[in-house]
Amino acid sequence: MDSFTKYFRVLFVLLTVFTAMSDACWTKRTYLTLTNDLGPGMQLSLHCKSGNVDLGQQYLAPRGSWSFDFCSSYWGVTLYFCNMVWNGGNKWFDIYTGARDSFICGECGWSIRPTGPCRNHHGKVDCFAWNNSTSVHKRLK
Numbered sequence: 001m002d003s004f005t006k007y008f009r010v011l012f013v014l015l016t017v018f019t020a021m022s023d024a025c026w027t028k029r030t031y032l033t034l035t036n037d038l039g040p041g042m043q044l045s046l047h048c049k050s051g052n053v054d055l056g057q058q059y060l061a062p063r064g065s066w067s068f069d070f071c072s073s074y075w076g077v078t079l080y081f082c083n084m085v086w087n088g089g090n091k092w093f094d095i096y097t098g099a100r101d102s103f104i105c106g107e108c109g110w111s112i113r114p115t116g117p118c119r120n121h122h123g124k125v126d127c128f129a130w131n132n133s134t135s136v137h138k139r140l141k
């Protein structure tokens with residue numbers, strides 16, 4: 001094996017290790033699934049973000065769902081918030097806050113209803129009010 005081939009082998013091993021490391025969580029991984037429960041015939045358009053992470057625009061048919069996962073911060077400061085738009089509604093909600101969810105959501109489902117989102121953790125359902133969009137917009141500035 002010439003040194004050039006050796007060099008690439010080492011590089012390949014290092015890349016594999018770094019890829020595996022960046023995929024792992026130092027803390028726990030959190031899994032969230034959002035389901036459109038707005039009602040029959042209601043399409044949901046949603047857009048979630050966390051700091052500079054943009055999860056992109058999602059479109060959910062009635063009863064359709066979408067999932068994402070992330071590494072929650074050890075310090076409980078993780079925040080994901082979403083803008084939800086449907087025919088007759090344009091709302092904001094903190095879909096994940098460390099203070100509210102870190103001890104509950106390893107895996108949580110969120111039922112998106114016109115009255116507000118309900119968190120389902122192994123059958124225990126807690127409903128929340130939509131966030132005050134004035135205070136959310138202040139945070140975005």
Ligand SMILES: *[C@@H]1O[C@H](CO)[C@@H](O)[C@H](O)[C@H]1NC(C)=O
Pocket residue numbers: 093094097100128129130131132135136139
């Ligand atoms: C949004 O609402 C949730 C649930 O009531 C609450 O935990 C969170 O602190 C609120 N965020 C803001 C910015 O008001």
Ligand SMILES: *[C@@H]1O[C@H](CO)[C@@H](O)[C@H](O)[C@H]1NC(C)=O
Pocket residue numbers: 132133134135
């Ligand atoms: C929303 O937040 C703004 C600014 O923080 C406040 O002035 C307003 O009263 C709040 N509205 C509701 C419905 O809580």
